[in-house]
Amino acid sequence: MIRVPLRPLARVIAARNQGIDPDIAEAERRAAALRARRAEERRRAEGRLWLLSVLFLMCFLAVGGRMTMLAATDPEEPVAEFAGDPMRAHRADIVDRNGELLATNIVTSALYVETRQMVDMPGVARGLAEIFPDLDEKTLLTRFEGRGNFHWVRSQISPEQQQAVHDLGQPGVYFGPRETRIYPQGQRLGHILGGARFEREGARAAEVAGVAGIEFTYDDRLGDPAQVNTPLRLSIDLRVQNAMRDVLEHQMDRFDAVGAAGILMRADNGEIVSMVSLPDFDPNDRPAPRGPEDELLFSRASQGVYELGSTFKAFTTALALERGEVTPHTIIDTRGPLAWGRFRIRDFRNYGPELSVTDVMVKSSNIGTARMALETGIGPQQDFLRDLGFFDPSPVELPEARSARPLLPPRWSELSTMTVSYGHGLAATPLHLATAYATIANGGLRVEPTLMADAPLPTEEDRVLSAATSATMNGILRAVVADGTASFADIEGYEVGGKTGTADKPIAGGYAEDRVIATFAAIFPASDPEYVLVVTLDEPVDRSGPVVRRTAGWTAAPTAGQTIRRIAPILGLRPVPEAPAASDEPLTLAGSRP
Template structure:
């Protein structure tokens, strides 16, 4: 307070001054006291700020020390974060369901096992212990991973609850779990080529999972419905498996399609795979032979050749073509293997499956007209369906007279089975082509199509297909009450220097019911072998046609097709089953 003394010293009374006595100091006035109080508070605040700054400096120094030590540890020990990035989806991936709401693919939360190798006491001991509860575990790989100085390694993904509990019960240090979404396919192999599969990040890789990936990832959790009917799919699959086994075929294909809407109700490709374990399947098993493979389909193409003849006016009902002798063209000789050796009408060319008669029609129409018709039927392009797994046809390098003749009966042009099914659907649909689709069509919804054949031409071809089942090579496809129409096709597979007589593609394209065409059924067997029941023949009339009939009998009630019993049809069916079939080994070109 000394520095304030002069102020106090000036404040003395008059009496003191007159007496010559030392001045008496008075108390500081009230405003001075307030001034002194403010100065004390300011000093206290400054001291507090200094203390806080000191504490902050100490904290920052400590933090930087920790970060520096952590950086050194990461440089020495390796990555501390997860080995694989985990991307959080905006919402759950939607389910895939069939047209009736049956779940084909869904997403479940599962547990995945990982380890921090720096916390594992003994890598070999830990790996061996885990193998006791996870039998499929690669002990050598896990031992090697646990011996590193990394901070994170995956041990096994997507454990079942029982496996997780078993691992947890081991009580091994350094192990932990993380929840992960996993795509699950309840139907396993059934419709695996249609459904497809996704990767660990739930991104569609094949099938509908890939085709409709955007809709499934929309994040609203709503299911995406397919046109497939799993009841129909089951029966087609079962019949084809039995046929493959009976005739020791390499592969088989089955397609069921609604001719008016283009909806694919069933698509079977055998052999197949378990969609839950696609990595374990062979590449050939993952091949969708209905869309991703192409074949020379043989005499099924005669239906398109007859349509060509009718459309161009070259072939008229009752008009005949001379099939009494083999046809020589371009250094090749074309034979009829169940030759009639006479002039044949258009109907006889079709029902007796005459290569010579078919070639004569196509040659007279010319390659341009033939190519134009096949293009309108979408047979010169990949099948127009949502799946990415579609193959373009194999076309001839040049389209001259020889190619025109051979293509007329299904040789020299390889197409996918689905493309053929869609072309037959156009015949059944009054000449209107509707693109095949895996998306269901709502009741009453109008589906746009393209008129590719004159309705009268389409009806005439359909009539001839009915004759094939009644009196020709397709008699074993008949199903009483459903009046099936169809066409057999037996093609030799290409080989070095020509075609192999012992390696056949046998197929049958069916339409039912004939009186009110609603569905197409296509069956194809790759390299079937004859047996005692087929008199040793592996041709379509003995192998593919009966399978198609069996499928129709099974699925027609599911599809709501009314059955009309006809005793005469049943009697004719019994006679056909007990008598040898005129269908003989496949036609071929002789050089």
């Protein structure tokens, strides 16, 4: 039985008193209650719809705003492959002192395969071997069928090769994005830049690391994400580098030399404006160490340790002047040969029984220089050469140069003092020589060689010579070029000064009689030196005349002269007429030693 709820008696009585049928009144009440409930439900539903609409609008605006920000931002590749071990996929550019590009990156691809995705392994191996002739089809197939799913094929491919691989249409063959280091100037800066390679590789990125030269020394700086958009600026002037290399290459051929080196340095702060070593290499295709072309990696400018011959006479003379033992006009006994035990020191030719200090330099007298060194003594000579940097490797920013330690006499006797005075018995790099000549020429303040632009100037704490001695030496070096052994380096209007040096090449058991290292160290303009130039030729031979000549005056000096003629206008130096020489001062006679 269905029980029907009773209607309230009060409502029934009230309806009857009003003359209304209680059933009709109850039906109207229920209908009104139903309408009210439906209205409340509609209101609640509309509220929920409005809330959802607002939430949807907010999400749409957030997504739209983010898309707008991304569209307005330059696209960037991720710099890390793994969150815990960042992979530096980008590397800063390297530019010369004028902003010319020396090293940069280009986007390329690596090639790898995932064998689980392949449907035709033999076809993939065959196709890749056709595209890359250095790959063997059977070797590739053996690798693909071996253990593992992931296999590298090439760490770097060209766009043409990438298109050819793409045209194979084979599943399981993939390209990994890369930034590859390139050197637009090729081999012209190989020994300075060094080179780079892929250090770590992932499927989506690879880290480039320097292996030598500036790339190695400044590896952290170049790979620093905070500085990746700031180029590393060198002191090198690309225009001068190209001009010097062209001259050296031509002169190597002319004199049948096996090698050459050239360094141009600012005298005031040691900045290296140009440094060339021939033969050289292209860092885009760096030779492998201990490979068939390994010798190309050797820099004669910063690594080659040689006896530099009579260029050292400038240091002997400068020290004697600084100590007040001589003046430019002091007379030196040059009678020879100079005997020391069983050893004999001779001059290249007979210059007479006596010469002034200036003429000892002009005519390049070994005997006169040795007598000045004996007067100076062993200790002061060692201290002076140490101050000039000849006792330690060059501090230039090249890791290879740090191992080029000068070769000093094992027992520094008085005989060593005499031979070292004219460049025999002590070996150093041309970079050591350029640095020492800059110190002599710039007023006597020691400089350190650097490949970085905007190097600081030395201070009084770096003083090695007095300014007066420096000025006197510059005048003597000018006389060597104007009147002495380096006349072929005399370029009109540029007031070139310098000193030649010809050293016999050491061989097993002694020295070669027909092979030399010819060097010329120049300063210009001599009245106020701005630059130092050192040129070295390895085994040059001049056959232009009836007599075969190998000395630096006939080989290195004219090479330096041609170099200065080419680079001086680039450096902004204008030829200036030279003032006539002043009259000679009274001579001061000095006693000679036997």
